[in-house]
Amino acid sequence: MAEKIVTQGLNAFFGDVHAVKNVDLRIPEKAITAIIGPSGCGKSTLIRCMNRMHEVVRGARVEGKVLLDGKDIYNPMTDAVQVRTRVGMVFQKPNPFPTMSVYDNVVAGLRLNGEKDWKKLDSAVEQSLRLAALWDEVKTQLDASGVSLSGGQQQRLCIARALAVKPEVLLLDEPCSALDPIATAKIEDLLFDLKDRYTIVIVTHNMQQAARVSDFTAFMYLGELIEFGATKKIFENPEKELTEKYITGRFG
Amino acid sequence: MNAYERRRLKNLLASGLAFACVVLAVVPLVYILIEVVRIGAPAIDWEFLTSRTKGTGEPGEGIGNAILGTLLLVLYASAIGLPVGIFTGIYVSEFGNNSIGTTIRFFNDVLANFPSIVVGLLAYSLVVDYLDVGFSLIAGAFALSIIMIPIVANTTEEALRMVPNSLREGALALGVPRRRAVMRIMLVNAKAGVVTGALLAVARIAGETAPLILTAFYSNYWSASPFEPIASLPQTIFRNYNSPSDELLQQAWGAALVLITIVLAINISVRLLMRSRLRKSKAVRRTWLKRLSLKA
Numbered sequence: 001m002a003e004k005i006v007t008q009g010l011n012a013f014f015g016d017v018h019a020v021k022n023v024d025l026r027i028p029e030k031a032i033t034a035i036i037g038p039s040g041c042g043k044s045t046l047i048r049c050m051n052r053m054h055e056v057v058r059g060a061r062v063e064g065k066v067l068l069d070g071k072d073i074y075n076p077m078t079d080a081v082q083v084r085t086r087v088g089m090v091f092q093k094p095n096p097f098p099t100m101s102v103y104d105n106v107v108a109g110l111r112l113n114g115e116k117d118w119k120k121l122d123s124a125v126e127q128s129l130r131l132a133a134l135w136d137e138v139k140t141q142l143d144a145s146g147v148s149l150s151g152g153q154q155q156r157l158c159i160a161r162a163l164a165v166k167p168e169v170l171l172l173d174e175p176c177s178a179l180d181p182i183a184t185a186k187i188e189d190l191l192f193d194l195k196d197r198y199t200i201v202i203v204t205h206n207m208q209q210a211a212r213v214s215d216f217t218a219f220m221y222l223g224e225l226i227e228f229g230a231t232k233k234i235f236e237n238p239e240k241e242l243t244e245k246y247i248t249g250r251f252g
Numbered sequence: 253m254n255a256y257e258r259r260r261l262k263n264l265l266a267s268g269l270a271f272a273c274v275v276l277a278v279v280p281l282v283y284i285l286i287e288v289v290r291i292g293a294p295a296i297d298w299e300f301l302t303s304r305t306k307g308t309g310e311p312g313e314g315i316g317n318a319i320l321g322t323l324l325l326v327l328y329a330s331a332i333g334l335p336v337g338i339f340t341g342i343y344v345s346e347f348g349n350n351s352i353g354t355t356i357r358f359f360n361d362v363l364a365n366f367p368s369i370v371v372g373l374l375a376y377s378l379v380v381d382y383l384d385v386g387f388s389l390i391a392g393a394f395a396l397s398i399i400m401i402p403i404v405a406n407t408t409e410e411a412l413r414m415v416p417n418s419l420r421e422g423a424l425a426l427g428v429p430r431r432r433a434v435m436r437i438m439l440v441n442a443k444a445g446v447v448t449g450a451l452l453a454v455a456r457i458a459g460e461t462a463p464l465i466l467t468a469f470y471s472n473y474w475s476a477s478p479f480e481p482i483a484s485l486p487q488t489i490f491r492n493y494n495s496p497s498d499e500l501l502q503q504a505w506g507a508a509l510v511l512i513t514i515v516l517a518i519n520i521s522v523r524l525l526m527r528s529r530l531r532k533s534k535a536v537r538r539t540w541l542k543r544l545s546l547k548a
Contacts, residue, residue, distance in 0.1 A: 056424055058349045085427030095418040099440050109426030112436055158422070165426055 004029040004199040005050055010064035012045050012054055019045040021223040032200045034214035042223040043203040047171045051087035052080040087169040088162035093178050094154035096146030102138050105146040105157055109165040124164050132160035133190045152183025172202040188213050211235050219243045288509050295506030305472050309497030315507045317474050318483040325484055326458050328393030333400030334450055341408025346434045364402035371398045372463030390478040392468025396457040407449025411442035448522050455518040461486035485511040
Protein backbone atom coordinates (compact mmCIF):
# COMPACT_ATOMS: atom_id res chain seq x y z
CA MET A 1 0.00 0.00 0.00
CA ALA A 2 1.27 3.44 -0.93
CA GLU A 3 2.31 5.83 1.78
CA LYS A 4 0.73 9.26 1.95
CA ILE A 5 2.64 10.79 4.84
CA VAL A 6 6.05 9.72 6.08
CA THR A 7 7.72 11.25 9.09
CA GLN A 8 11.48 10.93 9.32
CA GLY A 9 13.28 11.61 12.57
CA LEU A 10 10.47 13.94 13.62
CA ASN A 11 10.98 15.88 16.84
CA ALA A 12 8.58 18.47 18.17
CA PHE A 13 9.13 20.88 21.03
CA PHE A 14 7.16 23.36 23.11
CA GLY A 15 9.92 25.61 24.38
CA ASP A 16 12.11 23.20 26.34
CA VAL A 17 9.54 20.42 26.44
CA HIS A 18 10.36 17.64 24.02
CA ALA A 19 6.87 16.45 23.07
CA VAL A 20 7.56 14.18 20.11
CA LYS A 21 10.80 12.20 20.05
CA ASN A 22 12.39 10.96 16.88
CA VAL A 23 9.26 9.51 15.30
CA ASP A 24 9.44 7.56 12.05
CA LEU A 25 5.94 6.78 10.94
CA ARG A 26 4.49 5.78 7.57
CA ILE A 27 0.83 6.65 7.12
CA PRO A 28 -0.78 4.47 4.42
CA GLU A 29 -2.88 6.12 1.73
CA LYS A 30 -6.68 5.83 1.72
CA ALA A 31 -6.89 4.02 5.01
CA ILE A 32 -7.62 4.97 8.60
CA THR A 33 -4.65 5.15 10.92
CA ALA A 34 -5.32 5.52 14.62
CA ILE A 35 -2.82 6.99 17.03
CA ILE A 36 -3.36 5.83 20.59
CA GLY A 37 -1.56 6.34 23.85
CA PRO A 38 -2.03 7.84 27.29
CA SER A 39 -2.70 11.56 27.81
CA GLY A 40 0.26 13.79 27.15
CA CYS A 41 2.16 11.23 25.08
CA GLY A 42 2.42 13.53 22.08
CA LYS A 43 -0.33 12.09 19.88
CA SER A 44 -1.96 15.43 19.15
CA THR A 45 1.37 17.15 18.71
CA LEU A 46 2.39 14.49 16.22
CA ILE A 47 -0.61 15.01 13.94
CA ARG A 48 -0.36 18.78 14.31
CA CYS A 49 3.11 18.43 12.78
CA MET A 50 1.51 16.82 9.74
CA ASN A 51 -0.25 19.99 8.58
CA ARG A 52 2.11 22.50 10.13
CA MET A 53 -0.36 23.50 12.83
CA HIS A 54 2.21 22.79 15.54
CA GLU A 55 4.15 25.93 14.73
CA VAL A 56 1.05 28.08 15.33
CA VAL A 57 1.60 27.68 19.08
CA ARG A 58 3.98 30.11 20.69
CA GLY A 59 7.43 28.69 21.36
CA ALA A 60 6.76 25.54 19.34
CA ARG A 61 9.29 24.15 16.90
CA VAL A 62 9.80 21.10 14.75
CA GLU A 63 12.88 19.18 13.65
CA GLY A 64 13.06 16.38 11.10
CA LYS A 65 11.02 15.72 8.01
CA VAL A 66 7.40 15.15 7.17
CA LEU A 67 6.99 13.92 3.61
CA LEU A 68 3.63 14.41 1.95
CA ASP A 69 3.61 12.39 -1.26
CA GLY A 70 7.39 12.27 -0.94
CA LYS A 71 7.88 16.04 -0.58
CA ASP A 72 9.02 17.55 2.71
CA ILE A 73 6.39 19.96 4.03
CA TYR A 74 9.02 21.56 6.25
CA ASN A 75 11.12 22.56 3.26
CA PRO A 76 11.65 26.33 3.59
CA MET A 77 10.16 26.80 0.11
CA THR A 78 6.90 25.10 1.12
CA ASP A 79 3.93 27.30 1.93
CA ALA A 80 2.30 26.18 5.19
CA VAL A 81 -1.04 27.57 3.99
CA GLN A 82 -0.83 25.37 0.90
CA VAL A 83 -0.05 22.32 3.05
CA ARG A 84 -3.12 22.96 5.19
CA THR A 85 -5.45 22.98 2.19
CA ARG A 86 -4.14 19.51 1.31
CA VAL A 87 -4.14 18.20 4.87
CA GLY A 88 -7.33 19.16 6.68
CA MET A 89 -7.89 19.01 10.40
CA VAL A 90 -10.79 18.49 12.80
CA PHE A 91 -10.29 19.41 16.42
CA GLN A 92 -11.22 17.92 19.74
CA LYS A 93 -13.95 20.42 20.51
CA PRO A 94 -16.32 21.30 17.66
CA ASN A 95 -15.38 24.84 16.58
CA PRO A 96 -17.87 26.14 14.02
CA PHE A 97 -17.53 29.88 13.44
CA PRO A 98 -20.23 31.35 15.69
CA THR A 99 -21.02 34.36 13.54
CA MET A 100 -21.66 32.23 10.46
CA SER A 101 -24.62 30.19 9.30
CA VAL A 102 -24.35 26.46 8.59
CA TYR A 103 -23.95 27.29 4.91
CA ASP A 104 -21.24 29.89 5.53
CA ASN A 105 -19.39 27.56 7.87
CA VAL A 106 -19.16 24.80 5.28
CA VAL A 107 -17.74 27.08 2.60
CA ALA A 108 -15.70 29.26 4.98
CA GLY A 109 -12.43 27.84 3.66
CA LEU A 110 -13.45 28.41 0.05
CA ARG A 111 -14.82 31.90 0.57
CA LEU A 112 -11.93 33.06 2.70
CA ASN A 113 -9.68 31.94 -0.10
CA GLY A 114 -11.60 34.04 -2.60
CA GLU A 115 -14.22 31.75 -4.14
CA LYS A 116 -17.19 33.94 -5.08
CA ASP A 117 -19.16 31.84 -7.55
CA TRP A 118 -22.44 31.05 -5.75
CA LYS A 119 -23.11 28.03 -7.94
CA LYS A 120 -19.81 26.46 -6.95
CA LEU A 121 -20.40 27.32 -3.31
CA ASP A 122 -23.92 25.90 -3.36
CA SER A 123 -22.74 22.62 -4.81
CA ALA A 124 -19.78 22.48 -2.41
CA VAL A 125 -22.18 22.92 0.52
CA GLU A 126 -24.42 20.07 -0.56
CA GLN A 127 -21.55 17.80 -1.51
CA SER A 128 -19.60 18.35 1.70
CA LEU A 129 -22.61 18.03 3.95
CA ARG A 130 -23.60 14.81 2.20
CA LEU A 131 -20.07 13.47 2.66
CA ALA A 132 -20.25 14.39 6.32
CA ALA A 133 -23.63 12.63 6.61
CA LEU A 134 -25.22 15.84 7.79
CA TRP A 135 -27.15 17.00 4.72
CA ASP A 136 -30.47 15.37 5.58
CA GLU A 137 -30.42 16.80 9.07
CA VAL A 138 -29.59 20.39 8.17
CA LYS A 139 -30.75 20.93 4.60
CA THR A 140 -33.76 22.92 5.76
CA GLN A 141 -31.74 25.06 8.16
CA LEU A 142 -28.69 26.05 6.16
CA ASP A 143 -29.35 29.62 7.22
CA ALA A 144 -29.31 28.81 10.96
CA SER A 145 -26.29 29.73 13.02
CA GLY A 146 -23.58 27.06 13.04
CA VAL A 147 -23.56 26.95 16.81
CA SER A 148 -27.29 26.25 17.01
CA LEU A 149 -26.69 22.63 16.03
CA SER A 150 -26.12 19.84 18.56
CA GLY A 151 -22.56 18.93 19.55
CA GLY A 152 -22.43 15.90 17.28
CA GLN A 153 -23.86 17.87 14.37
CA GLN A 154 -21.37 20.66 15.02
CA GLN A 155 -18.51 18.19 14.81
CA ARG A 156 -19.83 16.79 11.53
CA LEU A 157 -20.23 20.37 10.35
CA CYS A 158 -16.54 20.86 11.10
CA ILE A 159 -15.75 17.70 9.14
CA ALA A 160 -17.84 19.04 6.23
CA ARG A 161 -15.99 22.35 6.50
CA ALA A 162 -12.66 20.54 6.32
CA LEU A 163 -13.83 18.40 3.37
CA ALA A 164 -15.11 21.42 1.42
CA VAL A 165 -11.57 22.59 0.66
CA LYS A 166 -10.97 19.19 -0.94
CA PRO A 167 -8.08 17.92 1.13
CA GLU A 168 -6.26 14.66 0.47
CA VAL A 169 -5.67 13.89 4.12
CA LEU A 170 -7.98 14.40 7.08
CA LEU A 171 -6.46 14.65 10.53
CA LEU A 172 -8.83 14.19 13.45
CA ASP A 173 -7.69 15.12 16.93
CA GLU A 174 -9.90 13.16 19.34
CA PRO A 175 -12.99 14.20 17.38
CA CYS A 176 -15.42 12.29 19.59
CA SER A 177 -14.14 13.07 23.05
CA ALA A 178 -16.79 15.74 23.59
CA LEU A 179 -19.62 13.66 22.12
CA ASP A 180 -22.12 11.12 23.40
CA PRO A 181 -22.05 7.48 22.19
CA ILE A 182 -24.70 7.96 19.50
CA ALA A 183 -22.97 10.99 18.00
CA THR A 184 -19.69 9.08 18.26
CA ALA A 185 -21.12 6.14 16.34
CA LYS A 186 -22.30 8.48 13.58
CA ILE A 187 -18.82 9.94 13.20
CA GLU A 188 -17.26 6.49 13.18
CA ASP A 189 -19.63 5.35 10.42
CA LEU A 190 -18.80 8.50 8.54
CA LEU A 191 -15.05 7.87 8.78
CA PHE A 192 -15.60 4.38 7.46
CA ASP A 193 -17.39 5.82 4.42
CA LEU A 194 -14.71 8.42 3.84
CA LYS A 195 -11.70 6.16 3.81
CA ASP A 196 -12.13 5.20 0.14
CA ARG A 197 -11.37 8.78 -0.81
CA TYR A 198 -9.21 10.20 1.94
CA THR A 199 -6.22 9.29 4.00
CA ILE A 200 -7.45 9.57 7.56
CA VAL A 201 -5.42 9.88 10.74
CA ILE A 202 -7.35 9.84 13.99
CA VAL A 203 -5.99 10.50 17.45
CA THR A 204 -8.04 8.84 20.14
CA HIS A 205 -8.02 8.11 23.84
CA ASN A 206 -10.54 5.42 23.25
CA MET A 207 -8.96 2.09 22.39
CA GLN A 208 -12.27 0.52 21.42
CA GLN A 209 -12.72 3.29 18.92
CA ALA A 210 -9.28 2.68 17.46
CA ALA A 211 -10.05 -1.04 17.23
CA ARG A 212 -13.43 -0.36 15.58
CA VAL A 213 -12.55 2.17 12.93
CA SER A 214 -8.88 1.92 12.05
CA ASP A 215 -6.91 -0.22 9.65
CA PHE A 216 -3.58 0.65 11.21
CA THR A 217 -2.67 1.69 14.72
CA ALA A 218 0.29 3.53 16.15
CA PHE A 219 0.96 3.39 19.85
CA MET A 220 2.83 6.27 21.43
CA TYR A 221 4.24 6.60 24.90
CA LEU A 222 6.11 9.57 26.41
CA GLY A 223 6.64 11.16 23.01
CA GLU A 224 8.04 8.04 21.37
CA LEU A 225 6.43 5.82 18.80
CA ILE A 226 6.46 2.42 20.46
CA GLU A 227 4.77 0.29 17.87
CA PHE A 228 2.98 0.64 14.55
CA GLY A 229 1.16 -2.01 12.57
CA ALA A 230 -2.15 -3.37 11.35
CA THR A 231 -4.80 -2.68 13.96
CA LYS A 232 -5.66 -6.36 14.29
CA LYS A 233 -2.06 -7.22 15.02
CA ILE A 234 -1.55 -4.39 17.51
CA PHE A 235 -4.63 -5.33 19.46
CA GLU A 236 -4.33 -9.09 19.29
CA ASN A 237 -0.66 -9.82 19.13
CA PRO A 238 1.49 -6.78 19.82
CA GLU A 239 5.25 -7.17 19.63
CA LYS A 240 6.20 -4.85 22.45
CA GLU A 241 5.37 -5.59 26.04
CA LEU A 242 4.54 -1.92 26.67
CA THR A 243 1.90 -1.99 23.94
CA GLU A 244 0.31 -5.08 25.37
CA LYS A 245 0.22 -3.57 28.84
CA TYR A 246 -1.52 -0.46 27.52
CA ILE A 247 -3.99 -2.36 25.36
CA THR A 248 -4.95 -4.63 28.23
CA GLY A 249 -5.44 -1.64 30.48
CA ARG A 250 -2.61 -2.27 32.88
CA PHE A 251 -1.53 1.37 32.71
CA GLY A 252 -2.45 4.60 31.01
CA MET B 253 -24.48 36.95 72.44
CA ASN B 254 -23.98 33.70 70.62
CA ALA B 255 -22.01 33.06 67.44
CA TYR B 256 -25.00 33.43 65.16
CA GLU B 257 -26.00 36.80 66.58
CA ARG B 258 -22.42 38.04 66.31
CA ARG B 259 -22.33 37.01 62.70
CA ARG B 260 -25.63 38.73 61.99
CA LEU B 261 -24.42 41.91 63.59
CA LYS B 262 -21.21 41.87 61.54
CA ASN B 263 -23.20 41.24 58.42
CA LEU B 264 -25.48 44.16 59.20
CA LEU B 265 -22.54 46.47 59.84
CA ALA B 266 -20.73 45.43 56.68
CA SER B 267 -23.72 45.80 54.40
CA GLY B 268 -24.60 49.10 56.04
CA LEU B 269 -21.10 50.38 55.37
CA ALA B 270 -21.22 49.17 51.79
CA PHE B 271 -24.54 50.94 51.25
CA ALA B 272 -23.17 54.17 52.75
CA CYS B 273 -20.30 54.01 50.27
CA VAL B 274 -22.73 53.55 47.41
CA VAL B 275 -24.63 56.64 48.53
CA LEU B 276 -21.37 58.56 48.83
CA ALA B 277 -20.43 57.58 45.30
CA VAL B 278 -23.80 58.23 43.71
CA VAL B 279 -24.78 61.46 45.45
CA PRO B 280 -22.21 63.72 43.72
CA LEU B 281 -23.06 62.19 40.36
CA VAL B 282 -26.79 62.74 40.80
CA TYR B 283 -26.15 66.21 42.21
CA ILE B 284 -24.09 67.20 39.19
CA LEU B 285 -26.70 65.88 36.80
CA ILE B 286 -29.51 67.72 38.60
CA GLU B 287 -27.54 70.97 38.77
CA VAL B 288 -26.56 70.81 35.13
CA VAL B 289 -30.15 70.23 34.06
CA ARG B 290 -31.56 72.81 36.53
CA ILE B 291 -29.26 75.63 35.54
CA GLY B 292 -28.41 74.57 32.02
CA ALA B 293 -31.80 73.61 30.64
CA PRO B 294 -33.32 77.13 30.72
CA ALA B 295 -30.43 78.34 28.58
CA ILE B 296 -31.18 75.90 25.81
CA ASP B 297 -33.38 76.88 22.94
CA TRP B 298 -33.07 76.69 19.19
CA GLU B 299 -31.20 79.96 18.97
CA PHE B 300 -28.73 78.85 21.64
CA LEU B 301 -27.94 75.69 19.72
CA THR B 302 -27.57 77.38 16.35
CA SER B 303 -25.97 80.77 17.04
CA ARG B 304 -22.28 81.29 17.48
CA THR B 305 -20.50 82.30 20.66
CA LYS B 306 -19.55 85.94 21.00
CA GLY B 307 -18.13 86.03 24.48
CA THR B 308 -19.89 89.24 25.39
CA GLY B 309 -22.91 87.99 27.25
CA GLU B 310 -25.38 89.67 24.92
CA PRO B 311 -28.70 88.04 24.18
CA GLY B 312 -28.69 86.06 20.93
CA GLU B 313 -25.49 84.28 21.73
CA GLY B 314 -25.21 80.53 21.41
CA ILE B 315 -22.88 77.60 21.28
CA GLY B 316 -23.55 76.38 17.74
CA ASN B 317 -19.97 76.79 16.64
CA ALA B 318 -18.75 74.94 19.74
CA ILE B 319 -21.07 72.00 19.06
CA LEU B 320 -19.84 71.91 15.47
CA GLY B 321 -16.26 72.24 16.72
CA THR B 322 -16.56 69.35 19.17
CA LEU B 323 -18.16 67.16 16.51
CA LEU B 324 -15.44 68.02 13.99
CA LEU B 325 -12.66 67.48 16.53
CA VAL B 326 -14.10 64.08 17.43
CA LEU B 327 -14.54 63.22 13.75
CA TYR B 328 -10.99 64.16 12.75
CA ALA B 329 -9.47 62.59 15.87
CA SER B 330 -11.40 59.36 15.21
CA ALA B 331 -10.27 59.33 11.60
CA ILE B 332 -6.67 59.21 12.85
CA GLY B 333 -7.08 57.45 16.21
CA LEU B 334 -9.48 54.62 15.40
CA PRO B 335 -7.57 52.96 12.56
CA VAL B 336 -4.21 53.38 14.28
CA GLY B 337 -5.59 52.12 17.59
CA ILE B 338 -7.45 49.17 16.08
CA PHE B 339 -4.49 48.04 14.00
CA THR B 340 -2.16 48.45 16.98
CA GLY B 341 -4.50 46.23 19.00
CA ILE B 342 -4.60 43.67 16.20
CA TYR B 343 -0.83 43.65 15.94
CA VAL B 344 -0.25 43.30 19.68
CA SER B 345 -2.85 40.57 20.06
CA GLU B 346 -2.22 38.51 16.93
CA PHE B 347 1.40 39.14 16.01
CA GLY B 348 2.79 40.63 19.22
CA ASN B 349 4.19 37.53 20.88
CA ASN B 350 7.65 39.05 20.77
CA SER B 351 9.65 41.88 22.26
CA ILE B 352 8.06 44.44 19.92
CA GLY B 353 4.60 43.45 21.12
CA THR B 354 5.67 43.63 24.76
CA THR B 355 7.17 47.07 24.22
CA ILE B 356 4.07 48.39 22.47
CA ARG B 357 1.88 46.98 25.22
CA PHE B 358 4.02 48.72 27.85
CA PHE B 359 3.89 52.10 26.09
CA ASN B 360 0.16 51.72 25.56
CA ASP B 361 -0.38 51.23 29.26
CA VAL B 362 1.79 54.25 30.07
CA LEU B 363 0.14 56.41 27.43
CA ALA B 364 -3.37 55.40 28.54
CA ASN B 365 -2.72 57.00 31.93
CA PHE B 366 -0.78 59.98 30.63
CA PRO B 367 -1.86 63.46 31.79
CA SER B 368 -3.75 64.83 28.82
CA ILE B 369 -2.19 68.29 29.20
CA VAL B 370 1.19 66.70 28.41
CA VAL B 371 -0.29 65.21 25.27
CA GLY B 372 -1.48 68.73 24.48
CA LEU B 373 2.06 70.03 24.96
CA LEU B 374 3.39 67.39 22.58
CA ALA B 375 0.80 68.31 19.95
CA TYR B 376 1.60 71.98 20.48
CA SER B 377 5.33 71.57 20.01
CA LEU B 378 4.96 69.18 17.08
CA VAL B 379 1.98 70.40 15.07
CA VAL B 380 1.39 73.96 16.16
CA ASP B 381 5.00 75.03 16.51
CA TYR B 382 7.37 72.71 14.64
CA LEU B 383 5.15 71.98 11.64
CA ASP B 384 4.02 75.59 11.88
CA VAL B 385 0.33 74.80 11.39
CA GLY B 386 -0.65 77.14 14.20
CA PHE B 387 -3.59 76.75 16.56
CA SER B 388 -5.99 74.67 14.54
CA LEU B 389 -8.65 71.99 14.37
CA ILE B 390 -6.08 69.55 13.02
CA ALA B 391 -3.68 70.17 15.92
CA GLY B 392 -6.51 69.57 18.41
CA ALA B 393 -7.62 66.43 16.60
CA PHE B 394 -4.02 65.20 16.61
CA ALA B 395 -3.79 65.62 20.39
CA LEU B 396 -7.16 63.90 20.92
CA SER B 397 -6.18 61.02 18.64
CA ILE B 398 -3.06 60.43 20.76
CA ILE B 399 -5.35 60.09 23.77
CA MET B 400 -7.62 57.72 21.83
CA ILE B 401 -5.01 55.34 20.47
CA PRO B 402 -4.04 53.51 23.68
CA ILE B 403 -7.69 53.17 24.74
CA VAL B 404 -8.75 51.74 21.41
CA ALA B 405 -5.64 49.55 21.13
CA ASN B 406 -6.13 48.06 24.59
CA THR B 407 -9.82 47.32 24.12
CA THR B 408 -9.20 45.85 20.66
CA GLU B 409 -6.44 43.63 22.03
CA GLU B 410 -8.68 42.59 24.91
CA ALA B 411 -11.58 41.82 22.57
CA LEU B 412 -9.39 39.73 20.27
CA ARG B 413 -8.01 37.80 23.23
CA MET B 414 -11.54 36.93 24.25
CA VAL B 415 -12.10 35.14 20.94
CA PRO B 416 -11.46 31.43 21.57
CA ASN B 417 -8.18 30.17 20.19
CA SER B 418 -10.09 27.28 18.61
CA LEU B 419 -11.57 29.68 16.04
CA ARG B 420 -8.12 30.97 15.11
CA GLU B 421 -6.88 27.40 14.69
CA GLY B 422 -10.05 26.36 12.89
CA ALA B 423 -9.50 29.04 10.28
CA LEU B 424 -5.79 28.36 9.88
CA ALA B 425 -6.42 24.62 9.51
CA LEU B 426 -8.63 25.37 6.50
CA GLY B 427 -5.63 26.77 4.70
CA VAL B 428 -6.63 30.38 5.27
CA PRO B 429 -3.67 32.78 5.35
CA ARG B 430 -3.05 34.26 8.77
CA ARG B 431 -3.86 37.87 7.99
CA ARG B 432 -7.16 36.85 6.40
CA ALA B 433 -8.00 34.63 9.38
CA VAL B 434 -7.39 37.63 11.62
CA MET B 435 -9.40 40.10 9.56
CA ARG B 436 -12.30 37.89 8.56
CA ILE B 437 -12.67 35.50 11.50
CA MET B 438 -11.02 36.98 14.58
CA LEU B 439 -12.04 40.59 14.04
CA VAL B 440 -15.61 39.66 13.14
CA ASN B 441 -15.94 37.66 16.35
CA ALA B 442 -14.40 40.48 18.38
CA LYS B 443 -16.51 43.17 16.71
CA ALA B 444 -18.71 44.03 19.69
CA GLY B 445 -15.69 44.61 21.92
CA VAL B 446 -13.86 46.66 19.32
CA VAL B 447 -16.89 48.86 18.67
CA THR B 448 -17.46 49.36 22.40
CA GLY B 449 -13.85 50.43 22.88
CA ALA B 450 -14.03 52.82 19.95
CA LEU B 451 -17.20 54.49 21.24
CA LEU B 452 -15.88 54.77 24.77
CA ALA B 453 -12.74 56.42 23.43
CA VAL B 454 -14.91 58.85 21.46
CA ALA B 455 -16.89 59.67 24.61
CA ARG B 456 -13.66 60.23 26.51
CA ILE B 457 -12.14 62.68 24.02
CA ALA B 458 -15.39 64.57 23.54
CA GLY B 459 -14.94 65.91 27.08
CA GLU B 460 -11.21 66.62 26.96
CA THR B 461 -10.35 70.25 27.69
CA ALA B 462 -6.71 70.61 28.64
CA PRO B 463 -5.03 69.51 25.41
CA LEU B 464 -7.36 71.71 23.35
CA ILE B 465 -6.22 74.88 25.13
CA LEU B 466 -2.80 74.34 23.61
CA THR B 467 -3.86 73.12 20.20
CA ALA B 468 -7.31 73.92 18.83
CA PHE B 469 -7.40 77.13 20.86
CA TYR B 470 -10.70 78.91 20.48
CA SER B 471 -12.76 80.87 18.04
CA ASN B 472 -15.99 82.82 18.32
CA TYR B 473 -16.66 82.27 14.65
CA TRP B 474 -18.10 79.50 12.56
CA SER B 475 -15.26 77.48 11.14
CA ALA B 476 -14.81 74.06 9.62
CA SER B 477 -11.33 74.59 8.24
CA PRO B 478 -8.78 72.10 9.57
CA PHE B 479 -6.19 74.85 9.73
CA GLU B 480 -8.09 77.47 11.71
CA PRO B 481 -8.59 77.65 15.49
CA ILE B 482 -11.94 76.22 16.48
CA ALA B 483 -14.34 76.33 19.41
CA SER B 484 -15.33 73.27 21.41
CA LEU B 485 -17.87 72.60 24.14
CA PRO B 486 -15.42 71.93 26.99
CA GLN B 487 -13.53 75.11 26.10
CA THR B 488 -16.75 77.13 25.98
CA ILE B 489 -17.62 75.93 29.46
CA PHE B 490 -14.13 76.81 30.71
CA ARG B 491 -14.08 80.28 29.18
CA ASN B 492 -17.61 81.27 30.09
CA TYR B 493 -17.21 80.10 33.63
CA ASN B 494 -14.27 82.43 34.09
CA SER B 495 -16.28 85.43 32.94
CA PRO B 496 -18.14 87.80 35.26
CA SER B 497 -21.38 87.84 33.25
CA ASP B 498 -24.31 85.83 34.57
CA GLU B 499 -25.50 85.36 31.02
CA LEU B 500 -22.23 83.68 30.04
CA LEU B 501 -22.27 81.61 33.21
CA GLN B 502 -25.63 80.21 32.32
CA GLN B 503 -24.40 79.49 28.81
CA ALA B 504 -21.59 77.46 30.35
CA TRP B 505 -24.15 75.30 32.12
CA GLY B 506 -26.12 74.97 28.92
CA ALA B 507 -23.01 73.88 27.07
CA ALA B 508 -22.30 71.36 29.85
CA LEU B 509 -25.76 69.91 29.42
CA VAL B 510 -25.28 69.58 25.67
CA LEU B 511 -21.87 67.95 26.20
CA ILE B 512 -23.26 65.47 28.74
CA THR B 513 -26.10 64.66 26.36
CA ILE B 514 -23.66 63.94 23.53
CA VAL B 515 -21.48 61.71 25.75
CA LEU B 516 -24.56 59.98 27.15
CA ALA B 517 -25.91 59.39 23.64
CA ILE B 518 -22.64 57.70 22.75
CA ASN B 519 -22.79 55.54 25.87
CA ILE B 520 -26.34 54.49 25.19
CA SER B 521 -25.52 53.60 21.60
CA VAL B 522 -22.72 51.39 22.95
CA ARG B 523 -25.22 49.49 25.03
CA LEU B 524 -27.69 49.19 22.19
CA LEU B 525 -24.94 47.86 19.97
CA MET B 526 -24.02 45.28 22.57
CA ARG B 527 -27.60 44.20 22.75
CA SER B 528 -28.04 43.96 19.00
CA ARG B 529 -25.24 41.38 18.98
CA LEU B 530 -27.61 38.97 20.64
CA ARG B 531 -30.12 39.45 17.86
CA LYS B 532 -27.51 38.79 15.25
CA SER B 533 -28.25 35.15 14.56
CA LYS B 534 -31.68 36.30 13.44
CA ALA B 535 -30.09 38.80 11.10
CA VAL B 536 -27.98 36.02 9.65
CA ARG B 537 -31.16 34.04 9.18
CA ARG B 538 -32.93 36.81 7.34
CA THR B 539 -30.18 37.37 4.80
CA TRP B 540 -30.01 33.66 4.11
CA LEU B 541 -33.74 33.26 3.83
CA LYS B 542 -33.68 36.02 1.27
CA ARG B 543 -30.96 34.32 -0.71
CA LEU B 544 -32.60 30.93 -0.52
CA SER B 545 -35.95 32.29 -1.61
CA LEU B 546 -34.29 34.04 -4.54
CA LYS B 547 -32.85 30.72 -5.59
CA ALA B 548 -36.15 28.89 -5.34
